[in-house]
Amino acid sequence: MSSHYGARPAWAEINLDHIAHNIGQFRNLIGAERKIMAVVKADGYGHGAVAVAKIALEAGADCLAVAFVEEGIELRRAGIEAPVLLLGYTDPVRFPALVEHNLTPTVFGLDTSLSFSRAAVERGIILPLQLKIDTGMGRIGLLPDEAVEVIRQTVKLPGLRIEGLLTHLASADETDPSYTDEQLLLFDRIVDQCRKKDINIPLLHAANSAAAIYHPLSRYNMIRLGISLYGYYPSLRRGTEPVDLLPALTFKSRIVYVKKVPEGTAISYGCTFRTSAESVIATVPVGYADGYSRLLSNRGEVLIRGVRTPIVGRVCMDHLMVDVTHIPGVSRGDEVVLYGRQGGEEISIEEAAALIGTVHYELLCSIDKRVPRLYFRHKQLVSIHDFIEGRAF
Numbered sequence: 001m002s003s004h005y006g007a008r009p010a011w012a013e014i015n016l017d018h019i020a021h022n023i024g025q026f027r028n029l030i031g032a033e034r035k036i037m038a039v040v041k042a043d044g045y046g047h048g049a050v051a052v053a054k055i056a057l058e059a060g061a062d063c064l065a066v067a068f069v070e071e072g073i074e075l076r077r078a079g080i081e082a083p084v085l086l087l088g089y090t091d092p093v094r095f096p097a098l099v100e101h102n103l104t105p106t107v108f109g110l111d112t113s114l115s116f117s118r119a120a121v122e123r124g125i126i127l128p129l130q131l132k133i134d135t136g137m138g139r140i141g142l143l144p145d146e147a148v149e150v151i152r153q154t155v156k157l158p159g160l161r162i163e164g165l166l167t168h169l170a171s172a173d174e175t176d177p178s179y180t181d182e183q184l185l186l187f188d189r190i191v192d193q194c195r196k197k198d199i200n201i202p203l204l205h206a207a208n209s210a211a212a213i214y215h216p217l218s219r220y221n222m223i224r225l226g227i228s229l230y231g232y233y234p235s236l237r238r239g240t241e242p243v244d245l246l247p248a249l250t251f252k253s254r255i256v257y258v259k260k261v262p263e264g265t266a267i268s269y270g271c272t273f274r275t276s277a278e279s280v281i282a283t284v285p286v287g288y289a290d291g292y293s294r295l296l297s298n299r300g301e302v303l304i305r306g307v308r309t310p311i312v313g314r315v316c317m318d319h320l321m322v323d324v325t326h327i328p329g330v331s332r333g334d335e336v337v338l339y340g341r342q343g344g345e346e347i348s349i350e351e352a353a354a355l356i357g358t359v360h361y362e363l364l365c366s367i368d369k370r371v372p373r374l375y376f377r378h379k380q381l382v383s384i385h386d387f388i389e390g391r392a393f
Contacts, residue, residue, distance in 0.1 A: 009254035010286045011372045013340075014047050016382070018231050018246035020059035025243040026212060026225060027060050035222035036060065037205065038229055040075070041067040041087065045230050046291075046364040047249055048373045048385050050078040056229065057082050065224060069094050072103040085130060085164075089140065095119040098127065104163065108132045108141045113154045120159025130164035130203070133190055135183040137170045144186055148193045155199055164203030165191065169218065173210035173234040180215055210234035213241055232350070232360055247348070250340030251292075251367065255304070255332050257283040258324070267321050268313025273298055275312075280325045282309075284336050287318040291366035292338060295356035302336050306343025339363070 026036060038061040044052035053064050053075055063083040066072050072084045083104060090098065090105035092115035098105060107113050107129050120127040131151055134141030142150050155162050167187050171179045187206055194201065204220040209228035211218040227234055231247035260280050267273045267281060275281075284302065288294040297314040302322055309322045324330040335342070339349045353360045369387035376382065 009256065010290060011252055011374055012046075012367055013250045013252060013374050013376060014051065015246070015248050015250075016051065016055045016375055016377045018248040019047075019052060019055050019229060021246050022229055022231055022243075022248075023056055023059035023061055023225070025245060026223065026228070029242055030212065030219055030223060033221070034219055035062040035203070037063050037065050037085065037222055037224045039065045039087075039224055039226040041065065041071055041226075042365045043071075043369075045227065045361065046367045047230055048375070049074060050080070051373070051375050051383065051385065052229070053078075053080050053082075061225070062222075069097050069101075069103060073097065073101050076101040076103075092116055092119065095127075099123065099125060104128045104130060106130050106132050106140075106166070107154070108134070110150050110153060113150075113157055113160065117157035117159045126159060126161050128161045128163045130166055131162060131201075133165065133167045133187060135167045135169075135186040135190075135206075136179065137168045139168070141167065144190065147190050148197070151190075151194055151199060151201075152197060155201075162201050164205065164222075165194075165201050166203075166205045169206055169208060169211050169215075172208060172215055172218070175238070177215065180211065180218070184215070184218055208234070213243060227361055230364065232364075236350075247340070249349075249364065249367075251286075251338040251371075252340070253284050253286045253336045253338065255282045255330065255334045255336060256285050258330055258332055266313075268297075268316060270314055273313040275323075277325075279323055280330065281312065282322050282324045282330055282334075284320050284322060285318060286336075286338060287316045287320060289317045289368060290371050291363070291368045292320065293352075293356055293358075293363065293366070296352065299355055300352060301347060302338050303340075303342040303345055303347055304330060304334055304336055306345050308345060308347070 038056035040049040040053045043049050065085045065087050067088040072086060075084055085104045087106055116127055132141040133147045134143055169180050169183055203222055205222040207218040207223040209226050212223040228245055231245045261275055263275055263277050265275045286292050294315045300311045301308045305327055307327050309324055311320055312323045313321050349360045349363050353363050372386040374381055374384055
């Protein structure tokens with residue numbers, strides 16, 4: 001794929017066929033009897049929530065998850081009718097929005113359940129919700145010693161329908177499975193105690209992408225696909241993964257300026273780089289305002305004509321510079337790949353993340369909305385999402 005959009009030559013290409021492929025890999029892994037929840041929070045991890053949700057559902061996902069009400073509303077306004085779970089905290093004052101847009105909140109406190117119950121009774125409706133248990137993430141969720149009693153009281157509240165119990169696994173991507181095993185054992189114990197009190201909740205889910213891959217016992221009757229939906233393994237590959245994932249995103253730009261400079265020329269803010277010989281320097285119109293980290297200054301690489309090319313000097317807000325002395329004939333308009341494959345070479349987003357001590361999740365979510373997203377199916381451009389010029393989908 002090689003294309004660009006608009007007057008500013010910087011864009012992200014999203015391969016929707018790869019997302020469909022990734023769904024298929026997990027469907028084959030878990031079987032037809034379990035559900036797949038596609039997690040499209042944070043604008044689909046930077047890929048575009050609406051586009052990803054649509055292809056995920058088409059490819060066999062059963063439902064969707066986002067973090068907050070506003071993200072759910074975006075899906076509904078795009079005509080998406082599949083169940084949507086809100087994974088984060090939902091303040092009871094958002095009850096009208098939940099009802100209007102048919103969104104399911106995650107609840108982890110009896111006070112919130114009581115507020116939702118009163119509001120539902122006043123409206124004469126039944127509000128679906130799910131209850132979260134903190135088995136060891138330490139973030140949100142009912143504490144284990146209170147969970148069964150709170151669940152018991154919640155299921156008795158009028159106006160509510162408890163559709164699921166969930167937990168989140170803190171270290172499922174680590175090679176040592178012991179902490180994950182402890183969390184799953186605790187979750188199982190709570191579920192068993194509920195069943196002994198004749199509390200049978202339809203959906204049980206604990207598996208994020210890592211757990212779905214590495215911990216079969218975590219799959220219960222639904223898995224939540226986040227990072228792996230987009231084609232990325234949660235951590236470094238071990239070589240034994242039962243799924244073959246295809247990254248969906250390529251971040252691209254084009255050279256806008258090329259110049260030959262003498263030895264000793266300073267490049268970018270702070271003069272942190274000076275040429276050691278006569279050099280050819282190219283300017284690329286992508287910077288940290290676009291989500292390309294300033295921490296990659298003087299250490300990151302990009303691809304030009306299938307060749308790795310070092311970033312020189314500091315990454316600016318809107319531009320970065322690269323040394324192309326070793327690539328003959330580079331000229332304005334040449335395609336630049338920041339993350340992705342070009343020819344036989346690849347710069348993975350995992351590689352870039354490792355260089356600056358972060359995770360690929362963060363780099364994906366950091367790609368700014370001013371970078372247009374171009375969506376491809378069967379190698380054909382099918383839609384564009386441009387935050388500035390509007391959405392075409």
